[in-house]
Amino acid sequence: MTHYRLALLGFGNVGRNLVKLLGEKQAELQARYGITFVLTGIASRRLGWLVNENGFGLEAALADPQTASDQAVDTLDAWLTAARPDVLFENSSMNPHTGQPALDYCRAALGRGIHVITANKGPVVHGYHELRQLAESQGVRFLFEAAVMGGAPIFSLFREALPACNLKRFRGILNSTTNLILTEMEHGLSYEAAVKKAQDLGIAETDPSFDVDGWDAAVKVAAIATVLMDVPVKPADVKPVGITALTQAQIQAARAAGRPYKLVCQAEKDAAGTVTVSVGPQQLESGDPLANVNGSDSLAIFETDTLYRLNLSEGGADAYTTAYGPLADFVTISRS
Amino acid sequence: MTHYRLALLGFGNVGRNLVKLLGEKQAELQARYGITFVLTGIASRRLGWLVNENGFGLEAALADPQTASDQAVDTLDAWLTAARPDVLFENSSMNPHTGQPALDYCRAALGRGIHVITANKGPVVHGYHELRQLAESQGVRFLFEAAVMGGAPIFSLFREALPACNLKRFRGILNSTTNLILTEMEHGLSYEAAVKKAQDLGIAETDPSFDVDGWDAAVKVAAIATVLMDVPVKPADVKPVGITALTQAQIQAARAAGRPYKLVCQAEKDAAGTVTVSVGPQQLESGDPLANVNGSDSLAIFETDTLYRLNLSEGGADAYTTAYGPLADFVTISRS
Numbered sequence: 001m002t003h004y005r006l007a008l009l010g011f012g013n014v015g016r017n018l019v020k021l022l023g024e025k026q027a028e029l030q031a032r033y034g035i036t037f038v039l040t041g042i043a044s045r046r047l048g049w050l051v052n053e054n055g056f057g058l059e060a061a062l063a064d065p066q067t068a069s070d071q072a073v074d075t076l077d078a079w080l081t082a083a084r085p086d087v088l089f090e091n092s093s094m095n096p097h098t099g100q101p102a103l104d105y106c107r108a109a110l111g112r113g114i115h116v117i118t119a120n121k122g123p124v125v126h127g128y129h130e131l132r133q134l135a136e137s138q139g140v141r142f143l144f145e146a147a148v149m150g151g152a153p154i155f156s157l158f159r160e161a162l163p164a165c166n167l168k169r170f171r172g173i174l175n176s177t178t179n180l181i182l183t184e185m186e187h188g189l190s191y192e193a194a195v196k197k198a199q200d201l202g203i204a205e206t207d208p209s210f211d212v213d214g215w216d217a218a219v220k221v222a223a224i225a226t227v228l229m230d231v232p233v234k235p236a237d238v239k240p241v242g243i244t245a246l247t248q249a250q251i252q253a254a255r256a257a258g259r260p261y262k263l264v265c266q267a268e269k270d271a272a273g274t275v276t277v278s279v280g281p282q283q284l285e286s287g288d289p290l291a292n293v294n295g296s297d298s299l300a301i302f303e304t305d306t307l308y309r310l311n312l313s314e315g316g317a318d319a320y321t322t323a324y325g326p327l328a329d330f331v332t333i334s335r336s
Numbered sequence: 337m338t339h340y341r342l343a344l345l346g347f348g349n350v351g352r353n354l355v356k357l358l359g360e361k362q363a364e365l366q367a368r369y370g371i372t373f374v375l376t377g378i379a380s381r382r383l384g385w386l387v388n389e390n391g392f393g394l395e396a397a398l399a400d401p402q403t404a405s406d407q408a409v410d411t412l413d414a415w416l417t418a419a420r421p422d423v424l425f426e427n428s429s430m431n432p433h434t435g436q437p438a439l440d441y442c443r444a445a446l447g448r449g450i451h452v453i454t455a456n457k458g459p460v461v462h463g464y465h466e467l468r469q470l471a472e473s474q475g476v477r478f479l480f481e482a483a484v485m486g487g488a489p490i491f492s493l494f495r496e497a498l499p500a501c502n503l504k505r506f507r508g509i510l511n512s513t514t515n516l517i518l519t520e521m522e523h524g525l526s527y528e529a530a531v532k533k534a535q536d537l538g539i540a541e542t543d544p545s546f547d548v549d550g551w552d553a554a555v556k557v558a559a560i561a562t563v564l565m566d567v568p569v570k571p572a573d574v575k576p577v578g579i580t581a582l583t584q585a586q587i588q589a590a591r592a593a594g595r596p597y598k599l600v601c602q603a604e605k606d607a608a609g610t611v612t613v614s615v616g617p618q619q620l621e622s623g624d625p626l627a628n629v630n631g632s633d634s635l636a637i638f639e640t641d642t643l644y645r646l647n648l649s650e651g652g653a654d655a656y657t658t659a660y661g662p663l664a665d666f667v668t669i670s671r672s
Contacts, residue, residue, distance in 0.1 A: 160496035161489035163667035308652035315645035331499035
């Protein structure tokens with residue numbers, strides 16, 4: 001049995017679903033993996049830095065973290081000192097162009113010898129090699145399965161299940177907002193109505209520009225290139241092209257011709273080790289697996305040196321399935 | 337650095353490609369995983385039980401194992417004694433209805449404390465729980481990634497990358513011969529011509545009955561239920577229905593109507609833990625991912641308690657990609 005003190009930084013949809021999942025899986029974690037845990041810290045911009053030295057009850061934490069806490073402090077530093085976590089789950093809001101403040105949160109925790117699990121792609125694209133080295137030097141792990149394709153295992157697939165397998169080429173549909181908008185516009189909705197529908201479904205942000213201009217996809221493909229091809233790529237290097245220049249007439253004509261538009265992410269590593277990355281709308285042949293990804297689904301196509309083509313896709317993803325990523329990372333830490 | 341003595345039982349397409357891959361990956365295995373190895377045994381029905389105490393050169397083994405050996409013995413027992421392998425790669429021909437003689441080979445090697453890696457599904461469906469216990473009691477591993485979907489990581493996906501994730505429902509297309517035959521019959525070939533084409537491509541056996549009667553698919557879905565749902569299922573329990581009762585007119589009409597026939601494998605575990613398994617032709621809706629699996633590709637759809645739908649598919653599989661399964665298992669052993 002190994003006992004872990006856990007702290008959550010960020011208590012939005014993913015953080016709350018993670019607490020729910022930890023509760024559902026508590027007995028299984030103990031029986032199958034010898035893991036017991038207590039949640040000693042919860043923090044968010046709204047809640048402040050909350051501590052419960054003896055552990056928040058999970059249900060009480062979901063109901064009202066403030067009432068469930070026995071101490072509130074003022075800074076990250078004081079919070080880590082008081083909560084003394086072995087593992088920090090970092091799911092805060094952050095700026096994907098800079099990775100901040102999540103990047104600094106990860107640095108601070110790893111520097112104290114705390115394992116860090118993040119669902120944020122910002123720290124991955126802006127700090128992967130630095131944070132991995134910092135984690136190694138402290139004898140802890142920096143893991144981020146949920147950063148791309150939510151709980152679907154992209155990074156652990158290569159790290160754990162595909163040893164001695166090298167990614168040469170990647171193609172994928174990784175942004176659900178734009179894919180849903182394109183699908184809805186094919187079905188006759190205007191751009192504005194399609195954006196509204198994506199917002200009503202909780203998929204698109206109030207300001208959809210980060211998605212529709214291709215930046216979310218750019219951060220994701222940069223994370224894949226950085227981690228799975230081991231070559232640092234920044235979102236700005238991707239120079240993404242979004243979907244806003246496409247007219248409804250173009251989108252409908254393309255679908256009618258059997259060659260639909262999709263926002264395609266690509267990364268390729270040549271024999272010299274140089275990586276080329278792009279994000280932009282492409283008209284796809286009907287036989288292309290990417291052409292058949294509809295609505296909010298996602299698909300990753302990997303071409304490697306040992307397997308010619310391996311496709312991984314996820315359907316029905318939401319905050320609950322995304323929260324499975326950090327949970328899986330937690331089990332990975334307990335095994336290492 | 338860990339040094340391994342390796343032995344190969346079975347030296348057909350998969351065994352030979354594994355030797356090729358071991359050669360290509362030798363430097364990478366050493367640099368990334370601290371693995372060095374020497375191949376001390378090669379055996380097959382045709383070659384007999386060959387040993388080279390100091391190690392077969394990999395190229396020499398591929399060119400002519402008999403010339404490359406320094407000793408030939410008469411039995412499995414004598415061969416294991418002389419070759420003293422740490423890891424046995426078991427890729428022999430076997431009877432999938434009984435798993436023999438591969439099952440006995442696995443028992444013998446595990447009983448001696450030798451890790452066993454097999455590409456055969458027979459020992460998995462006929463001996464998984466027994467062989468896993470035997471391996472545990474000897475402190476070694478019994479691994480079989482290539483048994484279903486070749487080198488694509490089905491078993492390691494759940495074992496390594498999806499901890500605390502429980503498979504509830506599986507649907508898949510796992511038999512490339514029948515899928516290719518159905519695709520070709522849709523395109524106008526007769527059943528006989530489609531079988532001939534699959535044979536010419538090296539996908540179908542001289543006697544295609546094991547594939548077209550659904551038995552290959554039945555063994556594979558039995559392996560998935562046995563391992564990933566942890567409930568022993570034998571191929572006979574599946575009561576497979578093959579594709580031979582379908583006429584070309586039916587197959588073409590189904591495709592023309594947008595609801596093609598596919599040989600679908602299914603397994604479902606209910607809340608009480610009872611597993612229901614089937615293999616048979618089904619007419620699929622055009623939006624079903626299984627409907628879009630053409631030719632010799634394969635697709636596995638997993639529904640789990642933590643991820644609603646995760647699809648894994650492989651394209652262009654051959655003996656080289658299948659040989660990656662045992663190689664990945666070898667690295668897994670070195671990590672455990």
